[in-house]
Amino acid sequence: MSERATKQLAIFVLVAFGWTWTWDAVYYGFGWWETLPTTLPRQWGVPLGAIAAVRASDTSLRAWLSGIFAWRLHPGLYLVAILVPLTITNVRPVLRALGGGNLSYSPPASLPLIVLFVLANALILGGIEEIGWRGFLQPRLQERVSVVTAGIVVGVLWWAWHLPLFLGHRNFVLEPVPVLRYTVFVIGASTVFGAFVNGTNGSILPLMLMHAGTNLGPVLSGSGGMGSGSTMLPLVVGSGLWWLIVLVLVLVYGRSMVPNETLDRRKTRL
Structure with a gap:
């Protein structure tokens, strides 16, 4: 990696983590x-x-x-x-x-509030992170490593960037099983997101929707069955399904995780 590229990555990491962790410290x-929306200021460190x-x-x-904001994509x-x-x-x-x-x-x-939440989350909350993670970092790592490796590396950084939230945010629990579940989820989802942004030829708009949809959570409620009360079910299913997608994509396309012509078109554009 060139000195210029290393400098760019260092700037990205220092600003992203510095801004976010400063807000977390405040x-x-x-x-x-428990009283203020912690997500709004901290998210903007990444973009x-x-x-x-x-x-x-x-x-x-x-x-x-x-x-990265090209919107004329296949509706699918x-x-x-x-x-x-x-x-x-x-x-x-x-x-x-x-x-x-x-x-x-x-x-x-x-339903109207759900739609509003997804749009707000995509445009100003969690989804805005994709400008940095998959809009900037993923393609630059792919210049040196495979898509799957780049996705995992971004996932590790994404995971570390969230760490201060385990010190007190109500949605993050500092216990072994929740931390393990979150780790498996973040790195797996990051790897899928990394493949997906190549499928969109670098546009992050669909990915911002995917990020927001992930933050929405379930719209169904289930109880009383064989899996009710299982502490491992969220890990194996909720987090593990992202890795199942990774496995399928790797088995079909290899470490590029997308058709070769799609990745070649992406590289040409870069």
Whole structure:
């Protein structure tokens, strides 16, 4: 890796982690975890890191943003972006209900509010991270390693970037099983996301929807079946299904995880 490329990656990591962890320290120090939306300021460290790194390169910032926000894509890509997380998050309640249990439609809010949440999450909350993780970092790592390896490396950084939330955020539990479940989920999802962004020729818009759909969670509720109360079910199914997708893609396409012509077209564009 060239000195210039190493400098860009260092800028990205320093700005992304520095901005986010500074906000985390403020929230932790003032005890704001339970009362304020911790996600809004911290998320922006990742896109800011990517923008700072691109500005330090020979790449036109406008051209780069135009590429990652290209929206004229096959409609099926947007459909896949919605259906994949929706399916994965709802398999677990279905299995909980198998064997005589109850399964019901139990969304977290009304449909208009769900749509609003997904759009907000995609555009200003979790989805905005994709500007950095898959819009900037993934393709640059792919210049040296395979798609699957790049996805795993991004996943490890993504996991580390979230670590301060385990110190007090109500959605993160600092116990062995929840940490293991989260680790398996983040690295597996990152690897799938890395493959998907190559399928969109570098556009992150469908991926932002996929990220938001993952944050939405299940719309079904299951209980009373054979899997009800199992602590391993979320790990094996909820997190493990991302790795099943990785396995299928690797078996079909190899470490590129996408058809060769798709990856070649992506490299040509870069």
